[in-house]
Amino acid sequence: MAQALIEVLNLEVRYGGIAAVRGVSFAVEPGEMVCVIGANGAGKTSTLKALARMIPSSGEIHYDHLRVEKMLSHELISKGLALVPEGRGVFARLTIRENLLMGAYHRNDTADIDADLDKIFVMLPRLKEREKQLAGTLSGGEQQMLAIGRAIMGRPKLLLLDEPSMGLAPIMVEKIFEVIKGVAAQGVTVLLVEQNAKLALEICSRGYVMENGRITVADTSANLLADSRVRAAYLGE
Amino acid sequence: MDIFIQQLINGLTTGSVYAVVALGYTMVYGVIQLINFAHGEVVMIGAMVAFSVIVSLAGSGLPPLAIVACGIIAAIPSCMIIGYFLERVAYRPLRHAPRLAPLITAIGMSIILQHLALLVWGRNPIAFPQIIDNPSFAIGGASITGVQIAIILLCFAMMAALTWFVFRTKFGIAIRATAEDVRVAGLMGINANAVIAATFVIGAALGAIAGVMFGTYYGIVHYTMGFILGLKAFCAAVLGGIGNIAGAMVGGILLGLVEAMATGYIGEITDLCRWPGGGTSFLVERCADGGNFVLFGSNYQDVFAFLVLILVLVFRPSGLLGERVAERA
Ligand SMILES: Nc1ncnc2c1ncn2[C@@H]1O[C@H](COP(=O)(O)OP(=O)(O)OP(=O)(O)O)[C@@H](O)[C@H]1O
Numbered sequence: 235m236a237q238a239l240i241e242v243l244n245l246e247v248r249y250g251g252i253a254a255v256r257g258v259s260f261a262v263e264p265g266e267m268v269c270v271i272g273a274n275g276a277g278k279t280s281t282l283k284a285l286a287r288m289i290p291s292s293g294e295i296h297y298d299h300l301r302v303e304k305m306l307s308h309e310l311i312s313k314g315l316a317l318v319p320e321g322r323g324v325f326a327r328l329t330i331r332e333n334l335l336m337g338a339y340h341r342n343d344t345a346d347i348d349a350d351l352d353k354i355f356v357m358l359p360r361l362k363e364r365e366k367q368l369a370g371t372l373s374g375g376e377q378q379m380l381a382i383g384r385a386i387m388g389r390p391k392l393l394l395l396d397e398p399s400m401g402l403a404p405i406m407v408e409k410i411f412e413v414i415k416g417v418a419a420q421g422v423t424v425l426l427v428e429q430n431a432k433l434a435l436e437i438c439s440r441g442y443v444m445e446n447g448r449i450t451v452a453d454t455s456a457n458l459l460a461d462s463r464v465r466a467a468y469l470g471e
Numbered sequence: 472m473d474i475f476i477q478q479l480i481n482g483l484t485t486g487s488v489y490a491v492v493a494l495g496y497t498m499v500y501g502v503i504q505l506i507n508f509a510h511g512e513v514v515m516i517g518a519m520v521a522f523s524v525i526v527s528l529a530g531s532g533l534p535p536l537a538i539v540a541c542g543i544i545a546a547i548p549s550c551m552i553i554g555y556f557l558e559r560v561a562y563r564p565l566r567h568a569p570r571l572a573p574l575i576t577a578i579g580m581s582i583i584l585q586h587l588a589l590l591v592w593g594r595n596p597i598a599f600p601q602i603i604d605n606p607s608f609a610i611g612g613a614s615i616t617g618v619q620i621a622i623i624l625l626c627f628a629m630m631a632a633l634t635w636f637v638f639r640t641k642f643g644i645a646i647r648a649t650a651e652d653v654r655v656a657g658l659m660g661i662n663a664n665a666v667i668a669a670t671f672v673i674g675a676a677l678g679a680i681a682g683v684m685f686g687t688y689y690g691i692v693h694y695t696m697g698f699i700l701g702l703k704a705f706c707a708a709v710l711g712g713i714g715n716i717a718g719a720m721v722g723g724i725l726l727g728l729v730e731a732m733a734t735g736y737i738g739e740i741t742d743l744c745r746w747p748g749g750g751t752s753f754l755v756e757r758c759a760d761g762g763n764f765v766l767f768g769s770n771y772q773d774v775f776a777f778l779v780l781i782l783v784l785v786f787r788p789s790g791l792l793g794e795r796v797a798e799r800a
């Protein structure tokens with residue numbers, strides 16, 4: 235196995251007395267696209283929040299020779315670790331352009347930032363038209379696009395995505411997934427958390443199944459899509 | 472003399488000072504939902520420091536304007552340090568405590584600052600040196616002084632500068648982003664502690680200048696002056712919509728105008744002799760020959776700000792400009 239970009243060992247997250255993540259270990263290699271699927275309350279969001287240091291956790295998180303568990307949330311993006319949070323988290327009272335600029339907050343290369351903005355606007359033309367509009371006025375799908383675009387503005391090496399399909403119509407979900415595929419094609423490593431297991435497994439090479447705070451199955455997407463338990467539990471068959 | 476125009480000018484002067492002080496409340500509230508009740512005391516310290524500097528330079532032969540400028544230049548960093556210290560020592564350790572705890576600390580800090588000023592500057596009202604010429608200009612049946620013009624211009628310049636900073640610079644946008652969602656702002660690489668400290672320091676710097684203007688305008692400073700001034704500016708911030716920067720400016724100026732108008736006319740309005748039937752009954756003697764029977768005089772000046780506060784809280788708690796934007800989807 236090649237050197238992993240991120241390797242998580244025995245991660246645990248507790249909320250008061252409740253253990254939401256109970257000893258999870260996994261790894262993602264550079265350039266890979268991997269998903270984590272699982273039912274409501276399985277602990278997927280808690281895992282990503284722990285990786286992004288938004289909540290405390292125990293266990294080890296090795297990322298690009300760094301020990302993430304010893305770092306602070308705002309130090310991560312400059313190391314190339316970006317999270318698109320559950321529910322998008324766009325700044326509703328900032329314009330679309332300002333949201334995107336905040337994605338590049340840690341960068342000082344003004345000329346390159348402008349070039350990246352142009353690239354994002356090519357990739358997401360709907361945002362270009364609304365550049366000066368407040369992000370709160372966008373539709374849910376557009377906000378998700380914006381949240382992903384904003385993360386890309388930080389030039390991440392590893393992009394963590396928390397349920398980008400949440401609450402969106404199927405046609406929009408497809409568009410979002412196209413965008414994610416495009417990002418991965420540019421060499422960004424992607425860890426995708428999804429309830430829409432079918433779509434997630436179709437674009438990712440490997441997947442983890444999470445249940446009650448534990449990873450219960452880890453396999454290639456092809457095998458997971460063929461697995462009868464996975465089909466029954468997550469693909470609605 | 473035209474009362475209306477005169478009170479318009481007076482109201483604009485005090486209103487723009489309120490607006491600048493209100494910005495300090497609203498910026499901090501916008502980011503951490505804390506009412507920094509010690510902000511009024513920071514303004515007071517600004518006035519006091521400027522007083523000391525101006526007095527000590529008075530005999531130096533420097534031009535008067537330069538002396539006042541030195542006073543302001545000394546007041547600004549003093550207040551910024553206090554603002555930073557307040558956040559660091561009094562509020563940051565309580566960031567995640569129940570909301571009541573930092574509120575009580577804020578009141579505690581305000582008492583401490585007042586008493587520090589009491590120790591340094593004494594308990595008597597101090598005449599603020601009026602060393603610059605203050606010519607008066609006639610305008611539409613009223614008059615405006617040089618100091619009033621300077622205060623209004625300076626306040627509007629500060630408001631314009633702050634607006635530019637908050638809406639046009641990267642750090643300003645980061646302040647607004649943090650105000651909206653600290654956690655997501657963290658994901659962008661924005662250090663929330665730096666942003667929060669900055670709102671205190673910027674608010675304190677504005678407050679310092681406001682304090683000097685206030686001292687120059689009224690010609691008197693006192694260790695308790697921050698209390699009422701701070702409270703009024705807080706009312707202004709609530710009137711505009713607390714947390715909203717444009718709201719603080721609008722609220723401040725509006726409050727100054729309301730206060731000035733009400734003060735200017737309250738005597739006339741509450742003069743019972745002018746009321747229908749005023750010339751009859753037990754008032755006959757008082758009202759004869761243009762006499763009057765005034766219920767409330769202009770010494771009720773300080774009441775109006777709080778009246779406005781109560782009305783806003785009852786009828787429009789979110790303030791004039793508060794939270795009309797679509798919330799997060
Ligand atoms: N802030 C919190 N306080 C207490 N319990 C929480 C908190 N956040 C999550 N939990 C609990 O932790 C468990 C895991 O939640 P988490 O949000 O990680 O699940 P999830 O897999 O992302 O679910 P979903 O698919 O619904 O987003 C759940 O039982 C949830 O109720």
Ligand SMILES: [Mg+2]
Pocket residue numbers: 278279280320397
């Ligand atoms: Mg979740």
